[in-house]
Amino acid sequence: MRTFETVLAQIEQRIAADGLTVGDRLPGERQLAEQLRVSRSSVREALRVLETLGVVSSQVGRGPDAGAVLISRPDGTLADLLRLNLGLTTMSAREVLDTRLMIERWSAARVTWAPPAMTEALAAMDLAASPEEFVTHDIAFHVALTDAAGNRLLSAVLRALRDALVSNAVEAVRRLGHTDDLQADHRRIHTAVEAGDGEEAVEAVTAHLARAYPGLSPIQNVF
Amino acid sequence: MRTFETVLAQIEQRIAADGLTVGDRLPGERQLAEQLRVSRSSVREALRVLETLGVVSSQVGRGPDAGAVLISRPDGTLADLLRLNLGLTTMSAREVLDTRLMIERWSAARVTWAPPAMTEALAAMDLAASPEEFVTHDIAFHVALTDAAGNRLLSAVLRALRDALVSNAVEAVRRLGHTDDLQADHRRIHTAVEAGDGEEAVEAVTAHLARAYPGLSPIQNVF
DNA sequence: GACCAAATATGGTCAGACCATACACCTTTC
DNA sequence: GAAAGGTGTATGGTCTGACCATATTTGGTC
Numbered sequence: 114m115r116t117f118e119t120v121l122a123q124i125e126q127r128i129a130a131d132g133l134t135v136g137d138r139l140p141g142e143r144q145l146a147e148q149l150r151v152s153r154s155s156v157r158e159a160l161r162v163l164e165t166l167g168v169v170s171s172q173v174g175r176g177p178d179a180g181a182v183l184i185s186r187p188d189g190t191l192a193d194l195l196r197l198n199l200g201l202t203t204m205s206a207r208e209v210l211d212t213r214l215m216i217e218r219w220s221a222a223r224v225t226w227a228p229p230a231m232t233e234a235l236a237a238m239d240l241a242a243s244p245e246e247f248v249t250h251d252i253a254f255h256v257a258l259t260d261a262a263g264n265r266l267l268s269a270v271l272r273a274l275r276d277a278l279v280s281n282a283v284e285a286v287r288r289l290g291h292t293d294d295l296q297a298d299h300r301r302i303h304t305a306v307e308a309g310d311g312e313e314a315v316e317a318v319t320a321h322l323a324r325a326y327p328g329l330s331p332i333q334n335v336f
Numbered sequence: 337m338r339t340f341e342t343v344l345a346q347i348e349q350r351i352a353a354d355g356l357t358v359g360d361r362l363p364g365e366r367q368l369a370e371q372l373r374v375s376r377s378s379v380r381e382a383l384r385v386l387e388t389l390g391v392v393s394s395q396v397g398r399g400p401d402a403g404a405v406l407i408s409r410p411d412g413t414l415a416d417l418l419r420l421n422l423g424l425t426t427m428s429a430r431e432v433l434d435t436r437l438m439i440e441r442w443s444a445a446r447v448t449w450a451p452p453a454m455t456e457a458l459a460a461m462d463l464a465a466s467p468e469e470f471v472t473h474d475i476a477f478h479v480a481l482t483d484a485a486g487n488r489l490l491s492a493v494l495r496a497l498r499d500a501l502v503s504n505a506v507e508a509v510r511r512l513g514h515t516d517d518l519q520a521d522h523r524r525i526h527t528a529v530e531a532g533d534g535e536e537a538v539e540a541v542t543a544h545l546a547r548a549y550p551g552l553s554p555i556q557n558v559f
Numbered sequence: 560g561a562c563c564a565a566a567t568a569t570g571g572t573c574a575g576a577c578c579a580t581a582c583a584c585c586t587t588t589c
Numbered sequence: 590g591a592a593a594g595g596t597g598t599a600t601g602g603t604c605t606g607a608c609c610a611t612a613t614t615t616g617g618t619c
Contacts, residue, residue: 115570116573152574154572154573157377172581338603339602364570377602381602395569396610397611397612398569398613
């Protein structure tokens with residue numbers, strides 16, 4: 114097993130052991146390297162993987178104080194994501210694909226603030242002059258929401274699908290004839306996110322979807 | 337933009353420009369570093385990201401000849417995957433992604449025949465001489481199953497993910513040591529599909545998954 | 560032609576160095 | 590006393606150069 118892979122495992126363990134959550138920080142690269150008795154290069158390679166997985170986010174120049182890296186999605190499935198993306202043990206794409214998983218993650222993320230992009234998109238939709246324009250910002254709105262959930266890998270797949278479905282969304286807006294109801298939904302979602310109320314948010318999203326796509330089965334949909 | 341990110345972009349471009357495909361090799365780390373005028377560290381960090389994304393796979397000790405890294409999934413979505421995991425935007429695919437929806441659609445489609453590709457893949461798996469070969473046909477089998485459900489868009493995405501996880505699947509087969517049980521599952525699925533028995537099929541698929549990936553959470557998976 | 564051993568370039572890892580950045584702290588100013 | 594500004598400092602990002610174990614190639618041997 115390569116060194117950076119063991120580093121990965123140890124970081125994972127540390128996150129679990131210390132009960133780190135969103136916003137918490139890992140030790141600095143140098144300190145981490147010293148603790149794990151490996152070179153900084155290996156630590157960095159591990160961090161790069163974690164960053165790709167959407168677990169951690171680095172930022173330069175954090176003064177003389179502590180911290181170095183910031184956990185962006187520390188939930189328990191970290192191990193699965195690692196295994197999957199590294200081919201260490203086994204994983205299934207279905208698990209990743211399951212949107213329910215995403216809901217759980219989103220709720221577990223305990224997001225207590227609405228991403229600025231989300232707020233901006235909300236305002237932009239009010240000013241939209243055409244269904245196409247509306248949908249553009251609508252996508253941005255949901256993108257921000259998904260980002261708040263934290264899993265970039267999953268988001269990527271979802272995003273690709275979304276892009277492929279732009280025309281559907283436009284048609285949905287046209288069918289409705291107006292966007293008042295949709296905006297009301299959006300505001301409800303936004304409020305829920307701001308309040309950090311995961312359950313309410315999921316419910317709001319579900320209601321929103323039911324309105325936008327009436328033919329949809331009452332399955333638990335998400336974004 | 338960090339150096340390794342530009343390296344990422346340039347490698348991506350190179351793959352597209354040179355028309356590299358599965359099995360082809362990138363230049364060695366040192367050579368790549370020299371060509372791109374960056375340090376080997378940056379190249380390595382970029383490669384680590386690509387590895388996490390399932391695009392390349394490194395292996396040590398390749399003698400004095402050429403090659404260094406090997407492309408493992410060069411399909412068109414590479415660019416999207418790169419962009420996404422680098423932190424641009426993200427999105428959700430809403431209802432389309434929900435696997436349960438797929439099951440329902442599949443049932444609702446009242447499929448009363450097994451797709452020829454499915455039958456062929458089943459036979460091919462019997463003749464497979466290696467785990468790799470087995471998995472190849474295994475994928476074809478499940479893709480055919482997904483296609484039978486009727487949602488091409490969903491099929492495409494699932495397929496892409498599936499391809500990205502080939503190595504995991506191979507390992508799963510290796511771990512089992514034999515393919516008899518898997519084939520028994522496949523036959524059960526095939527029979528159910530032929531009979532148009534959606535419920536039985538879903539159940540068979542679930543059982544199949546549980547066998548192939550024992551650690552999997554009891555989430556309702558689809559293949 | 561088959562087999563074995565040395566030569567060689569590779570990926571993996573390490574140590575040490577430099578830079579630009581952003582935070583914490585301290586001084587200055589009002 | 591509070592606000593504003595300057596400075597010190599540890600950080601992430603990058604680079605250089607080195608060593609190791611490994612796998613492929615090469616070339617010699619039988």
